[in-house]
Amino acid sequence: xxxxxxxxxxxxxxxxxxxxxxxALRVAQPSLSQAVRKxxxxxxxxxxxxxxxxLVLSPAGEALVGPARIILREVDAAENAVRDVSEVRTxxxxxxxxxxxxxxxxxxxxxxxxxxHPHIKFRIEERDDxxxxxxxxxxxxxxxxxxxxPVSTADLLAEGLVDQRLVLVSPPGTExxxxxxxxxxxxxxxxxxxxxxxxxxxxxxxxxxRTHGVEPRIVVEVSQRGAVLPIVLAGGAVSIVPLRxxxxxxxxxxxxxxxxxxxxxxxxxxxxxxxxxxxxxxxLAFSKQSLNDWVRAIDRRMAEGSTLIDAAARTAEAMxxxxxxxxxxxxxxx
Numbered sequence: 086x087x088x089x090x091x092x093x094x095x096x097x098x099x100x101x102x103x104x105x106x107x108x109a110l111r112v113a114q115p116s117l118s119q120a121v122r123k124x125x126x127x128x129x130x131x132x133x134x135x136x137x138x139x140l141v142l143s144p145a146g147e148a149l150v151g152p153a154r155i156i157l158r159e160v161d162a163a164e165n166a167v168r169d170v171s172e173v174r175t176x177x178x179x180x181x182x183x184x185x186x187x188x189x190x191x192x193x194x195x196x197x198x199x200x201x202h203p204h205i206k207f208r209i210e211e212r213d214d215x216x217x218x219x220x221x222x223x224x225x226x227x228x229x230x231x232x233x234x235p236v237s238t239a240d241l242l243a244e245g246l247v248d249q250r251l252v253l254v255s256p257p258g259t260e261x262x263x264x265x266x267x268x269x270x271x272x273x274x275x276x277x278x279x280x281x282x283x284x285x286x287x288x289x290x291x292x293x294x295r296t297h298g299v300e301p302r303i304v305v306e307v308s309q310r311g312a313v314l315p316i317v318l319a320g321g322a323v324s325i326v327p328l329r330x331x332x333x334x335x336x337x338x339x340x341x342x343x344x345x346x347x348x349x350x351x352x353x354x355x356x357x358x359x360x361x362x363x364x365x366x367x368x369l370a371f372s373k374q375s376l377n378d379w380v381r382a383i384d385r386r387m388a389e390g391s392t393l394i395d396a397a398a399r400t401a402e403a404m405x406x407x408x409x410x411x412x413x414x415x416x417x418x419x
Contacts, residue, residue: 088160090124091153093117094132098150099208102140151224154179158228162362176364177206181218181227184211185286186352188310189329190249191231194372201371205364213284222355228365233285235353242356247376248349251290252394254314254331255323257338265392266343269297278305278313278322286350290325293348314339328397341394379404 096106097117107114125132132146142150161176182191187209195207208227212218215232222230223240235243253267272294279301280287294301304322307313314334317324325348326334331341354369361369379400386396 086124086127088157090120091156093120094124094146094149095153095157097121097133097140098142098146151221151226154227155225158362175204176362177208178229178362178365178368179208179210179227180229180231181210181212181221182231183215183218183233183285184213185280185284185310186231186233187211189327190247190352190372190376193329194368194375197375198368198371202364202367205368213281215285219355222357225357228356228361229369230355232353232355233289234351235355237355240357242358243353244355245351245353246373247352247380249352250328250393251286251325251344251348251350252328252331253323253325253342253344254317254334255340255342256317256320257340259340263340263342266345266347268345269294269299269348272301273299274302276304276322277301278307278316278324279303280310280313281306281308284310286327289350290348297346328394329401331394332398332401335394335398343393 093106093110093112096110097103100106100109103118103121104114107117110117121132128145128149130145131143132149133140134143135141158179180191180195191209195209199205199207210218210221210227212221215235218230218232219238219241221227230241232243235245237243253263253272255263279290282288291301305316307316313324313326314330316322318334318337318339325344327350331339335341354372356369360366382400382403383393383396386399387393391399
């Protein structure tokens with residue numbers, strides 16, 4: 086096996102076929118196909134099965150994906166160390182996350198990190214099952230995994246990052262219906278729109294409501310979490326969502342309320358016990374710093390007399406202004 090064969094194999098996996106992989110790598114399709122066949126011959130196994138006009142990974146191919154990514158990352162890390170240990174210029178960061186966390190807060194971290202390192206690429210694997218996120222990290226297919234309440238194991242290190250606050254969001258014009266904060270026990274019979282069953286946030290919300298004697302009345306269940314706020318804003322129901330997600334509804338006249346007692350979910354990160362690549366290490370450090378800045382800014386504004394929701398809104402607006410100013414000085418879209 087050689088590094089080019091590993092690169093070509095993963096390109097076929099990531100792009101879903103030989104033609105797209107060849108175009109992405111800017112190599113001739115016959116050359117790429119020949120390299121993959123040579124790799125299969127050396128290993129004595131079939132890495133792909135042809136189904137119709139497409140390719141599907143064989144069990145042997147699935148087993149190779151994680152180790153192949155580890156090999157290429159370690160080579161890339163070695164090259165970066167030789168060139169410049171402290172500077173992250175190129176590379177790819179492979180991250181796994183629960184689907185609920187890819188929108189908030191992971192998407193904001195990725196976008197802001199790329200603002201500082203525009204030549205870094207990301208691959209984000211979303212899963213609904215925490216065990217699947219852990220498996221991706223254990224196998225080496227991803228370096229980091231973002232979960233709710235992660236736990237260290239013999240194979241993985243876990244670190245708590247932040248308690249993600251959840252708030253009630255309801256349609257525009259419903260200000261008079263809700264005290265501030267809203268007692269959870271008063272939500273009996275209220276129509277809810279929630280994400281699909283089996284996701285971390287959905288399960289936590291249902292469990293929390295029942296703990297306070299409320300049997301959730303779920304009138305709309307959606308698999309796409311991005312549909313929750315539009316349904317709420319159109320008057321279809323209320324929902325309980327992460328605070329930063331709820332701020333998007335506030336900008337469109339949605340009504341936000343804190344809950345009492347407050348609801349929050351711990352967010353953490355898992356990784357293998359081996360050293361991270363330089364790019365991933367810096368991304369993790371950047372994510373932690375972003376969280377610290379967010380929490381400190383909200384705490385400072387609340388100490389000045391703002392509510393949690395107002396403090397979060399002002400903090401988000403200040404961060405957005407900084408991003409816009411940065412874009413005046415340099416383009417990240419080159």
